[in-house]
Amino acid sequence: MEHFDCANCPSRIDSPFHELSVDELTKVQNIKSCTFFKKGQIIFHEGNRPGGIYCIRKGKVKLSRLGSDGKEQIIRFGKDSDIIGYRSILSGENLSATVTTLEDTSACFVPKKILFDSIEGNPKFSLRIMKEMSRELGEAGRLITNLAQKSVRERLAEVILVLRTTFGETEEGNVDISLTREELANMVGTATESVIRLLSEFKEDQLIELKGRKLKITNPDQLARIGKVFD
Amino acid sequence: MEHFDCANCPSRIDSPFHELSVDELTKVQNIKSCTFFKKGQIIFHEGNRPGGIYCIRKGKVKLSRLGSDGKEQIIRFGKDSDIIGYRSILSGENLSATVTTLEDTSACFVPKKILFDSIEGNPKFSLRIMKEMSRELGEAGRLITNLAQKSVRERLAEVILVLRTTFGETEEGNVDISLTREELANMVGTATESVIRLLSEFKEDQLIELKGRKLKITNPDQLARIGKVFD
């Protein structure tokens, strides 16, 4: 695998690593290792103790955890410029989620020592990490509220909109992520069959178009009303 | 209100402020203001921009947010030595939750400048904050999974156990927190009537004892089985 150059990494702009000095970045550059993951591969396994974090250079991953019945729950996604695994490193706990690629993904592994060194030596870097965690905490709170209070139908409508916001659209206007019906169910917290039935309804009502796993949103406003999304 | 002494604050041991030097702590000590809140008072209001954080010296609070139907969702609790409001400060977003006291509470307000100064000047303090946020993120993921996958019955059983773990027991063996049925419903994400019915069932099955809002757990193992809590 090619050893990518951090200084030119297009993902760095959105990342805490943007805050590092040239010297600090060089240290990262010299010690990191770049890896390529094929679609469906597992990067981190829930319960393990990682030796460092991954910066996603290009690709898409899902973070999921197993419920008490062994069912997968998708917690959130990661994509270009996102950092994966730092929660576990910072808390000193085992990994709370499994990270699986949703498409071919290239990512760089940064050992945890570098992470701690950067925190030790660069408050701006620390602050940037905290900011990121804060955003995630806020997002988690929103998700908690939605799961607790919204119906399955409402949650699915919202999830569809969230996916578009997160991953954007392809040239053809499809939401730029390919998920199985089961994965959608594992985001919403419902049975696969329920997702299928509700998607059919949404299609019937001309809110979306479906071609296999390709999904196009044709009436986002109505979808937002159904999902009670008021942003 | 008395101006409490940080150096002798019993809550400091468990708090990020434990990492501050004597000089740094003196700065906090001189600028902070101590406040007393009666039961039911609101400390922070969702949507506002706080000018700083609160250290809870002694007391209990709930963090909750409003769902799209205006229903309260309780996200988590705070008690002695917990810090409230830092998420919003660090992310620069509005407060994502309302903080309400569940009993009389004394807390100290620390302006955000001090918080940022401490992060700037003391990496150990930063790390301690990050550790705390990491734990909360892990906790949030667990909650998300439970809400998405468990039944109302299971969630209620778990909530009862979580409350005991969080707040401990009184001398009489009751869970040391007083919540209305509605508040329990707003944790579980269900209707108040459902909580009442299920609590009656649990009582019928001799898993718990109920006297008004006093709740005693008499069969935690069975409750854990029902709640599918495998810790």
Add this chain to the structure above:
DNA sequence: CGATTAATTGATACTTCTCAAATCCTGTGG
């Protein structure tokens, strides 16, 4: 002690789950 809020109980309706069976895709190897 009223007055208000909280808790309880009952009846009914609805949403969602579960199980089963049939088709449709997708990725893979020949």
Add this chain to the structure above:
DNA sequence: CCACAGGATTTGAGAAGTATCAATTAATCG
């Protein structure tokens, strides 16, 4: 490139779990 195996998707029917509405009763707070 094509056929095939195994997984993914779809549809149906019935059961179960919760929500909702309404009416009482109990508890709490000035």
